[in-house]
Amino acid sequence: MDFWLADWSASHVGGNIDAWNLTEANANYTQGNLSQPMDVPDTTGYYITGYTGLSVGAIVLTAAAVAAAILTSLRGARVMHDRMVHNIVRAPLRFFDTTPTGRILNRMAGDQGSLDNNLPGNMELFLRSGLKIVSAIVAVAVITPYFLIGMIPIIVFYYFMQKIYRATARELKRINLMKESPVYSQLSQSFGGLSTIRAYRAEERFTKQMMERLNDSFVPLLYSMGAEGWMGVRLVCAGAVIIFVAGLSSVVAGLHGLVSPAWVGLAISYAIRMQVQMFSVVSAFAKVEANMTSVERVEIYSRVPGEIYEQKTGNTIPPEEWPKSGTVQLESVTARYDQTLDPVLTTVTANIRAGEKVGICGRTGSGKSSLTLTLFRMIDMFEGVISIDGVDISRVPLTLLRSRLSIIPQDPVLFSGTIRFNLDPEEDSDDEELWRALEIAQLKDVVTDLPSKLGKWVVPSKARCPTQYKHHCCFKRCIKCKHIVCGIRTMVIVGIMLVKIEILILYQYNWYSLLAKHTSFTGTQR
Known part of the structure; x- marks a missing residue:
């Protein structure tokens, strides 16, 4: 569209006739050397029609690109969210024992929020700004090829600046996400024990703790803003050099009659835009890379090994009335919470007849809850057999077992x-x-x-x-x-x-x- 406007502006003086020739021809007519003045063809309708068509095409393409970006990003975020929730809900009990609640909430709120809100916008900004920079460089280079000579050192300078900034922004984003987990943990624990906090009148102490954690979480954000300002000052200076190089090369080309003033103005206009777009593309690319940290963290939770609920080959499907009588047999049951831990139950053997009411008494850590968890197959029972009405529960599909x-x-x-x-x-x-x-x-x-x-x-x-x-x-x-x-x-x-x-x-x-x-x-x- 800018090229169309530049061509329109250049042709306004009479097609292929420049302003000097038009002035000379009209002077000759005034002196009687010509029978009639030179006619300037009216091309206004042609250019208006073309500009309107280009505008409509730009609107349609922009709307299609934005719609595609939104739909694609939403679908990607939804797929990752659903997969993470699916795996976390099906995660074994040991996962929740070893993972703080705040860390899980941070994945579900902070990291997923980056996927939903920040990553799509920054990625779209990076692609749009990158395409604008490419088009601007090509446009200025076509108008004045000397511009490319001055752009080479500037591009090298931009490369090293973005390399330094990207590494800093990425690590600061990672630290920021880590610092947010204690905030979520504090918030969750405070809500869970709110009645106890009020009973002991400890509101001020917990408020102070919350403020300290919030202050700690804001420190990486403050450094991120400082790093962005550091990069911005240097890129603005480099952008000023771009404008100077583009303006100088365009003016020199115009003075030598290589291009018309309209094209010189177009080149300088693109150079001014390039200054803004260069900063945008570096900043957006760094933010995309930083937000990919959230993608990495969500992907880790999307690969948490879960319990096997579905029926496997060799499983036993008990009858509808199972368990009918309620006989429970434990034969040398040995169980542990994780493969890397020592057993919490060792060779437990018991025979409980139908209808019996059995009480298990013991001190803290004696294995009462662990024995309960083995009945629901919530911990690793790597030795022994538990049978209910003669059916080995290790061969019963997990969903069916827990429903009975x-x-x-x-x-x-x-x-x-x-x-x-x-x-x-x-x-x-x-x-x-x-x-x-x-x-x-x-x-x-x-x-x-x-x-x-x-x-x-x-x-x-x-x-x-x-x-x-x-x-x-x-x-x-x-x-x-x-x-x-x-x-x-x-x-x-x-x-x-x-x-x-x-x-x-x-x-x-x-x-x-x-x-x-x-x-x-x-x-x-x-």
Whole structure:
């Protein structure tokens, strides 16, 4: 389009006739040497039509390029996000034991945010600025080839400047991402223990800790801004040299009659744009490379080895009614949390008959929770066999196994959703059965007083629900299951709460025929 305007400007004086010839011809007409003045062909319509067509084409191509860039970047970010979430959700228990919560949140929020917001824009800016620089260099070189001689040392200077800046920006970005993890950890832990913080009036101490972590996370950002300013000053000076070289070569070419004034103006205009675009392309390329650090970090979590949920060759698909009686056999079970760690269970052997209520008592670290995890195949059981109703659980698909067992955990959990969903996540019970289960769990009166009853929406972060109610909700989820595992810490759940849970487990099962043949495990401390 700029070339079209330059050609239009050059032809405005009369096609191929320059301004001096036109002035001389009109002077001869005035003196009577010509019968009529020279006519200047009217090409305005031609150039307006061409300019309009070029403008429409530029709009269409720009819109298509922007749409393609947005759709491509969104799809790429979505694919990486879905793959990371898929692997993290399926990661083994050891991954969450060894990985701080703040680090996971930083990957999901900070790094994924860079993929969604920063990387696409910087990449588009880099490509657009790079193409503009190439077109500007070609345009100025066509108008005045001498410009290329002066550009060679400037390009070398730009190369070394961007090399230094890119390395600095990349490492500062990496440090910034690392410094953000303690912020997310502090925030998550503060929200989780907010009631305890307020009870001990430690708000000021935790606020101070949060401010210190925020200040630490801002230090790399401050250095990044300083590095960008350092590079900007040098590139602006180099850009001024570009304008000087382009202007000097264009003026010299114009004085020697090699180009018209319109083309000289076009060359200088491109040189001015080149100064801005050179800074943009170096800055955008450095930011793209720095944001690729987030891509690398997300990709690491996208390759976390997960648990194998799908059925493998040689797996056993038990019948629909499995487990029917509830017999559990442990034969020389040895388990560990990781292949690099020592066993936490060594040659454990037990035979639990159907319907038995078994309690496991021991000190902290004795293996109560570890034994529970082996039933759900959450830790590596590399020796021995665990059988339920004669079926080796190591050969049962993981999803199927965990769907047939239930647990009342030490720390009960409520999900975001209605009370109906928390009681029956699988949605295989009618309201009558849910109300009967609430009556068993001693929650019927509590739910009846709610405005929406079973439709009441529960938000765990905002719900002020006593721990005993959460345990009762977990208890209801287990009613239809033949095997129930309970984890109860007497230092947390004491007195009447412990008695209630024990009464529910030991007596309510005999009250309702549906619950009479449950096999249950209860783990507690001495």
